[in-house]
Amino acid sequence: MKGTLSRGACALALMLAAPLSVAQDAAPSRDLARDSYVEFLRLSSPDDPRRASALRRLADIEIERAEKVQLEGDDLSAATVIYDRAIALYQQLLAAYPNDQHNDAVTYQLARAYEQRGDVDTAIEQLAGLVERFPDSALVTESYFRRGEALFSAGDYDLAAQAYGAILARDDAPASSFYEQTLYKFGWSQFRLGEYASALDGFLVLLNHELAPDGVYDAARHDALARGKRALIDDALRAMSIAYSYLGGVEALNALLDRATASGFEFLLYEDLGDHYLDQERFTDAADAYRAFVNDFPSDTHAPHLNLRIIDTFRAAGFIEQELAAKEAFVDRYALTHDDGYWAAHARDDAPLVVEAIKAHLTELAAHYHALSAKQGEAVTRAQHYYESWLASFPTDPAAAQQHFLLAELLFAHERFARATDAYEATAYNYGEHARAGEAGYASLLAYAAYERTLAGAEQIEWQRRAINGALRFAASFPRHIEANNVLVNAAERLFALGEFDKATSAARALLQIDNPPASAAHRNTAWTVVGHASFETGAFANAEQAYLSVLALNVIDADGVRQMTERLAATVYKQGEARREAGDLAGAVNDFLRVAEVAPGSDIVATARFDAAAALVRLEDWTGAAGVLEGFRRQHAGHSLSGNVTRELVGVYLNAGRDVDAAFELDRIARDASNDAATRYDASGQAAALYAGAGDVDGERAVLSYRLASLSVGLDESIDVRERLGALALDKGDRAARNDQLRLIVAAHQGAGGGTARSRSAAAAATMTLADEDLEGYMAQRLVVPLVDSLRSKKASMEHLLGEYGKAADYGVEAVTTAATFRIAELYREMAASLLDSQRPPQLSAEELEEYEFLLEEQAFPFEEKAIEVYEANARRSSQGVYDQWVKKSFDALALLMPARYAKFEKGEAFATVSR
Secondary structure (H helix, E strand, O other): OOOOOOHHHHHHHHHHOOOOOOOOOOOOOHHHHHHHHHHHHHHOOOOOOOHHHHHHHHHHHHHHHHHHHHHHOOOHHHHHHHHHHHHHHHHHHHHHOOOOOOHHHHHHHHHHHHHHOOOHHHHHHHHHHHHHHOOOOOOHHHHHHHHHHHHHHOOOHHHHHHHHHHHHOOOOHHHOOOHHHHHHHHHHHHHHOOOHHHHHHHHHHHHHHHHOOOOOOOHHHHHOOOHHHHHHHHHHHHHHHHHHHHHOOHHHHHHHHHHOOOOOOHHHHHHHHHHHHHHOOOHHHHHHHHHHHHHHOOOOOOHHHHHHHHHHHHHHHOOHHHHHHHHHHHHHHOOOOOOOHHHHOOOHHHOHHHHHHHHHHHHHHHHHHHHHOOOOHHHHHHHHHHHHHHHHHOOOOOOHHHHHHHHHHHHHHOOOHHHHHHHHHHHHHOOOOOOOHHHHHHHHHHHHHHHHOOOOHHHHHHHHHHHHHHHHHHHHHOOOOOOHHHHHHHHOOOHHHHOOHHHHHHHHHHHHHOEOOEOOHHHHHHHHHHHHHHHHHHOOHHHHHHHHHHHHHHOOOOHHHHHHHHHHHHHHHHHHHHHHHHOOOHHHHHHHHHHHHHHOOOOOOHHHHHHHHHHHHHHOOOHHHHHHHHHHHHHHOOOOOOHHHHHHHHHHHHHHOOOHHHHHHHHHHHHHOOOOOHHHHHHHHHHHHHHHHHHOOHHHHHHHHHHHHHHOOOOHHHHHHHHHHHHHHHHHOOOHHHHHHHHHHHHHHHHOOOOOOHHHHHHHHHHHHHHHHHHHHHHHHOOOOOOHHHHHHHHHHHHHHHHHHHHHHHHOOOHHHHHHHHHHHHHHHHHHHHHHHOOOOOOOOOHHHHHHHHHHHHHHHHHHHHHHHHHHHHHHHHHHHOOOOHHHHHHHHHHHHHOHHHHOOOOHHHHHHHHHO
């Protein structure tokens, strides 16, 4: 086409044109090439359009020659001469062709030549000129950087900072290969200028870019950084710590984080500042830096580590009091008995070092204050506090018995006898066999006696009862102890304690028959109690019930006695129910079991009685009655050890009563109860899902299937089945996003299983295809409009994304998915060609410009159409391999439209004929 393209048409051509890669043979000799260019320039006409290229290439060769001479170090003056020759050629080129499209590269090479020959100032001027004259050049960023490097090396930090800042101000700065070094050098330039706040901001951007490029700090990614980048990060942190110290230390760091964000690596900033102070032996400042992080980020994973650094710092400094205070602050802050604070965000199993530190420091603090307790009264309370904190935090630790014994010894030594009794008994009986169990058991009796001497009246009597029980327990637990016999003789003074039930009953009834004068209420109380206990022990439960009711009617025992007697009364009624059940009187047993709650509503045995009543009703097949009792049990005895059995019983009751959804709910409870074995939970979740499905309860089915996946061990293929079911349920509810989430999880499950299975591969392929199809509609809807550079870039990005996703689907090797994905890929190319031809035309184009524009559009659309045909043909060729599904057929149909001369003549059945051959 004659004439010159308009500016708009040229811009479009430049934008769409792809660089052509042409293989070139290496010149046999660079000197020969140089001589050839020199000869060409000597003989060619000044108007020859090839002269500019020859001048540029000759100058480039001269620079390469000079660099080689300079590198070999043979003759530096010779290198300078060659650089001067290159400089002259570049200057000649710029003078002769001031408007050449490659002058930005020429200017860059000219600056490079000046710098290499040692004329840095002129090199800087040339780079500044390049940036000014060619602001849209691809070399602008590198020019700014090289200029900044030269200025930085020359000590001109102000201008260097401006050069680096110009790069950072560009929208494409993060994509530049110089971005990290630019941030780093910008920070150092500001630092050298004394602009510490600006330096901190620059360094923080660098840290965010390197340590949290996606907005979240990942320690593993940090550790995996290359050595050079790690050194860069470490040096930036060092510079930042120095800057903080110049600006006021922790306050400066806090100010930085008030105006900017450190995406999860704040601990590095505080720790590095503390380490900086520690290197300077500024121990208090170091501790303050660590403490600042702990106070400002109490739930951060690294907070305990920095808290421990405070303790280490004071220990290293020899600050004993501060070290002690730091330990106390540590164990108080991270006490395992707290559910708030740090432990609200972290599981203890995930922080073993923190837990071990707590134990170590609690042990040290308890021992420290125990040692001081003889001299300081307050130390007793502190030691007791740390022993009790230790025991509450580590109740099953092998050292718990020893710690409990030390607590008991502390309490006894300081005449806190009641608490000492509890501590000794816990030491003796709560930790199984251990070296100090017998010693602690006997010491508890001494504590009982010591405390009894401080009591009087009914309180003393009650304490004596406790002492007798303690004595019996000691004698039974430690029969070989040197004091066991003495303790047992003392306990034998009570008939009932000796187990002589008939004699105890006779004596008690004789006491009750005396009426002149009648026995005191206290005596009758003891008598009725003995009668009740003895009757209970011998199985005369009706007599025991009458005796316990008589004791309660006297109303002379304290609340604890009432509670004990009520429990006894409940037990007698319960026992009568058991007897009727064993005799086959289930209806009578139900009556007695339910009567327990009437006579002793607060008794611990009420729950067991209700459960047994429900079990008897089940045997009677009274489903409604059984359901009511079991439901009442759950309401009134939440958390009871039989709750799990109640749930299992309710399943059967509800199923028999035709209440499938209720049964499913109970099965879901079983599945979610971690105390059940894995097989039980697995089976229960499956049954619950089936019942919900049968009842049409979509929400219930989704919930139980989701839990089954998340918490129960299911195989890969089953997990695929469940996720497909969840996706289908979500789609039924109109929740496409949730369905897509399941598809992504299917893909992830297959990929995470190594080779996976045939089932997982097929499902992953189909899921990948479906997810890609979700994005296809948006791509098809994207129209190319003016300005074309923006809309084309967006559509190309969408196309590349979809090509990748359909490529992934095809790569699974699942035939049906592969043909569909291949067809979709061809459609993408075909649609891009059509979109280019159908794109919006720039307004105000002349007829000639519009013609040129249309021509260029056709040139750019043609490769996409050719690519579409190529992919359609690849899919169509599968018919010769016996594959002829709808996507192969559609490929033939598309080819018939695109290449009718070749494909429109084939009938649909001919492809099958080809296959049959």
